[in-house]
Amino acid sequence: MRAMTDTIAVWDRIAAFWDDHIREGNDFQEKLIMPTTDRLLGDVAGQRIIDACCGNGNYARRLAARGAKVTAFDGSGVFIDHARARTGTGTDAEIKYHVIDATDEAALMTLGGGNDDGKEQSPFDAIVCSMAMMDLVTIDPLLRAARRLLCLGGRLVFSVPHPAFNSPRSRSVAEMVSENGRLRQRFAIATDSYLAPYEDLSQGIVNQPEPHPMFHRPIGVLLKSCFDAGFIVDAFEEPAFPEGTSSKSVFSWAKRPDLPPAVVVRLR
Numbered sequence: 001m002r003a004m005t006d007t008i009a010v011w012d013r014i015a016a017f018w019d020d021h022i023r024e025g026n027d028f029q030e031k032l033i034m035p036t037t038d039r040l041l042g043d044v045a046g047q048r049i050i051d052a053c054c055g056n057g058n059y060a061r062r063l064a065a066r067g068a069k070v071t072a073f074d075g076s077g078v079f080i081d082h083a084r085a086r087t088g089t090g091t092d093a094e095i096k097y098h099v100i101d102a103t104d105e106a107a108l109m110t111l112g113g114g115n116d117d118g119k120e121q122s123p124f125d126a127i128v129c130s131m132a133m134m135d136l137v138t139i140d141p142l143l144r145a146a147r148r149l150l151c152l153g154g155r156l157v158f159s160v161p162h163p164a165f166n167s168p169r170s171r172s173v174a175e176m177v178s179e180n181g182r183l184r185q186r187f188a189i190a191t192d193s194y195l196a197p198y199e200d201l202s203q204g205i206v207n208q209p210e211p212h213p214m215f216h217r218p219i220g221v222l223l224k225s226c227f228d229a230g231f232i233v234d235a236f237e238e239p240a241f242p243e244g245t246s247s248k249s250v251f252s253w254a255k256r257p258d259l260p261p262a263v264v265v266r267l268r
């Protein structure tokens with residue numbers, strides 16, 4: 001796959017809109033991604049953790065509030081400006097933010113560099129990459145660097161939109177069907193594109209100023225990159241909105257409680 005356009009430049013242009021809509025966590029993050037990621041990460045107090053492709057840094061601040069020593073980076077300098085602006089004087093004041101392209105392995109390895117006093121730093125205990133790998137034209141440099149930056153047994157917890165259901169070419173379907181003479185609404189997902197990786201334009205937030213490039217990878221391709229980098233999978237979750245979650249839109253994932261819009265994966 002190759003980038004259709006300079007993806008980071010697009011993120012620079014839409015970062016302010018995203019920051020304004022997401023703030024410290026939108027419904028998707030707060031109900032699905034963050035709690036699942038918290039659980040798969042486990043205890044983080046006192047641990048050195050990287051938030052990769054951190055956006056406005058909301059999960060980095062959540063980690064800092066739980067006592068982690070956080071290094072966060074994003075390819076978009078505008079997103080990092082927003083992250084810094086949202087960072088206060090409490091636990092989050094210690095977060096170290098960097099602008100790094102996650103497709104550049106050498107740049108990623110600078111995260112493991114020595115302290116200002118020239119002393120070597122200990123390796124990281126964990127890395128988080130929430131809802132971002134699908135936005136990278138290649139994920140192999142990030143995975144290889146992650147393997148090298150982590151301590152023995154260190155974990156990488158990442159989430160992506162569910163490749164089987166929540167990809168740019170899957171279609172949200174709302175139908176009225178008759179069952180035993182009773183009309184019932186049915187909400188489904190239809191797709192005819194899964195196995196072949198593709199790049200397309202997408203929007204993560206309705207009406208974002210312009211779409212961003214997204215790179216669809218079926219689960220087998222996604223995990224092969226993880227295995228090739230030396231990881232194994234030791235947790236795999238498919239969070240969905242619970243039955244009965246209210247939503248006015250027939251196209252909301254809340255109407256599809258049996259179809260998970262994301263996967264959260266733990267690698268070691």
Ligand SMILES: C[S@@+](CC[C@H](N)C(=O)[O-])C[C@H]1O[C@@H](n2cnc3c(N)ncnc32)[C@H](O)[C@@H]1O
Binds near residue numbers: 053055075101130135
């Ligand atoms: C969907 S947002 C997710 C942000 C954040 N992790 C969250 O959960 O809110 C994807 C993020 O990936 C970043 N990104 C895209 N391409 C990147 C690259 N090549 N290197 C680093 N970050 C990149 C974007 O700037 C954006 O912040």
